[in-house]
Structure formats: structure tokens, C-alpha cells
Amino acid sequence: MASLALVTLLAASALVADPGQWPVKVQSVLTAGSTGYVELRNISSTSVDLSGWTVRGCAGATTVDLAELPAGAVLPGSERFLVAGADFAGPAARITVPALVGDGLVLVDRRRARVDAVATTPSSPCSERRAAAPCGALPLSRDPDGADTDDNSQDFHCAPPFGP
DSSP states (O other), rough: OOOHHHHHHHHHHHHOOGGGGOSSSEEEEEOOOOEEEEEEEEOOOEEOOTTOOOEEEETTTTTEEEEEEEEOEEEEOOEEEEEEEOOOSOOSSSSSSSSBBEEEEEEEEETTEEEEEEETTTOOOTTSSOOOOTTTOOOOETTTOOOSSSSSHHHHOOOOOOOO
């Protein structure tokens, strides 16, 4: 029994020790002010505790906290978590914020380590390797399989918005 507990502890600490391995990804994002949103997705089959994680918006060379996920915010395996602007007309959000603005978003864990990010300008602190192509009024969306190459130009494409 002790060896099982040790294996479980080591597996959990490995996940925590390497934030690049978090299974939570930015699935889609629309930085459209009060009608914008960011959809987070857990690509694993295991629940992830998002308590204290933060969604930050990037504008130019600066970042600003848009939403801190509350204590008890758990994202079950293969599920999604929606943070949306106050006037968002799509599915019900788990967290509502006044607006989602900027040229990108970055998700950080409770230790403030970067988990995932996306941006449409190369100089943005939210960009990974190369920036994604801007989509105008359409959201950026990651491929359905959740592939993350740390290259926004490869990982994100323009997609239809959520419907009401």
C-alpha cells in the first residue's frame, strides 16, 4: 500500500513540477471586449484543480489579469471551462468578466507558471514561437485533438463563433 501511495505521489509531483505538461489548453479564444471568451479544455481523462489559476490578457508588451479561477474550480477530464465577457451570447460561462481584450491570452497556474498561451502579434508576451494569424471578428481555435506544438501559427486557426 505504501508503494502505491509513493507511485501516486511521484506521478502527481511530476505533473506539478513540469507546467509544460499540464493537460489544460486554451482551446479557443475571441478577444472581443464584453462579447469575447476563452475556452479552456482538459485533454486528459483526469480532473485538474484550477483553483488560483489566472487568465491574463496581453496588449502590446504588457499583461493584465482578466480572471482568477476560484477555489474549487475543477475541470474534469475531457471537459471544457468557459470564461466569457459580460455580454457574451453563447453557452453559459463558468466565470463572467467585464471584457476579454488584447492581442492574446496566457493561462498561468497557481504558482504563476505559464501553462498555455496564444497571440496574434509576434511581439506579444502571449505568443508561442510564431503568432497565430488574426481572424478579425472570428475566434481562434485549436485543432480538435488538442495538439500543442508551442507554435501558435500551427496550433490555431480561424473558426466559427459559439452560437446562442
